[in-house]
Amino acid sequence: MAAGSGAVVLALAALTWMPGTLPLFEPQWPMVVAFLLGFLALLSALARVLPAGSDKSQLWQAFRCLPGRAQTGLAALAVVGALLAFGAGAGDSRDVEVRDGSYFAYDAQAHRMVEVAQSEYQALLPGSRRMFFAIPGVLLVGASCMVLAAGELRRADRGPVGAGTGHR
Template identity: 50%
Template structure:
């Protein structure tokens, strides 16, 4: 596998794991790990699209089917396989736990010293006033999904790039007759 595949996959894996760790930190009691996460989300979006799209392009350029990509992933070292699988499974678990505990509130905001959130229940859709504790719970829930989804996409990009690198290496290997 070429060094560009390793670098691309490594950057995607590290960014994904960092975002998943930050997601896990939102469950700790106390203040949010990153209360002003607007700069973080802007950075994530700026990095996510080029890394993820180029990973998809790299795997599509191999012209391999899903089975071949899976087999190429299985050719990676065991630690890499286990690390990416653990990151993916932890991201899925955090998303499931996060959505299971939601109270149909999202998009918390402060207006004139009062706390509001958007209620998504079917019969009472709209912005409602909430308590400070509900406001903080909604902020943490929003932050979980804003960190976990890109984290899992970065891990997926690492999977695609590293599998494409293995496919490329197998294609370039001299054929023995």
Template identity: 40%
Template sequence: MRTSFKVHAALAGGAGALMLLVAGPTLLPGVLPLPSPRFLAVLAGVTVFPLLGWALFRGLFFGGFDRELQWLAFRCLPGRTRLALVALIGAGVALCVLDGAASGSRQNAEVRDGRYVVLETTPGRRGTVEVDRREYEAVREADQRGALTIPGTMLAGTALIVLVTGEARRADGGPVSTTSAAPASGGTRN
């Protein structure tokens, strides 16, 4: 596999792991000193879209392989790499499910004129609602978790796409090596 695939996957996987690592503790009691959800969303957009776009471009226009070849390419990746990527994607999916279960119908926590307000999304009661500081912090933390969990999971998937594409290209690009086969003449191998 070419080094560019490894670097691309390392950037996507590393950024995804970092986002998921920061998002995980937001489920615990207490408030983490994280930047605003808007900043996190911009940061996620700046990292996710270029890395995912390039991965899809590489996969679609340079890969051109079918689903069976993708599975074989995945199985050819080193075991620890496969385990790390599957664990990272699994953790991201689990965090998304937990975030969906923990989040209520309120989002977009803001401070306006010294008051804490959130956007109520319940049908029939949709609009801006004033809340106390505790509710404001809970909604803000849920917004931060969502701004980290979804992009982190997407980046973990991007790393997987890149490595599978790189492995499939490596397998398609060169001749099959017969050096690992047993010698036909019955001699010993050195």
């Protein structure tokens, strides 16, 4: 579920690069939901990984025991997430907001928010939201990797199927 949610949130981050404006970026709730999902998934993943008492090398080896398609899919999502997160600073990604019916954008030269036209606000809006979708997407994909690796460690600790049960 975390990987699927991460893919959706990363797709939203990728949509911020598309020309034009989408009504999804104006409200703040999609970003809040994305961060909440990412945070909860990361806490859940840590709750599964920490009791296993494994280190990073064991988790990496367990991840490498996952089926090839799962590894490829998660690796592709991680690369896309990293590119989106690092690329979020590229271009015009100034902070924007609406106050009392006026539109404001951060001016780096003046080091403060300055009033801008609505058309400029609309043009800057997707770029200002990009990082707020990329980060939770990366958190969700990372949580998915950790949970699946912890599951592989647990499976490996139990040994082969049928061991110790008398079945052969």
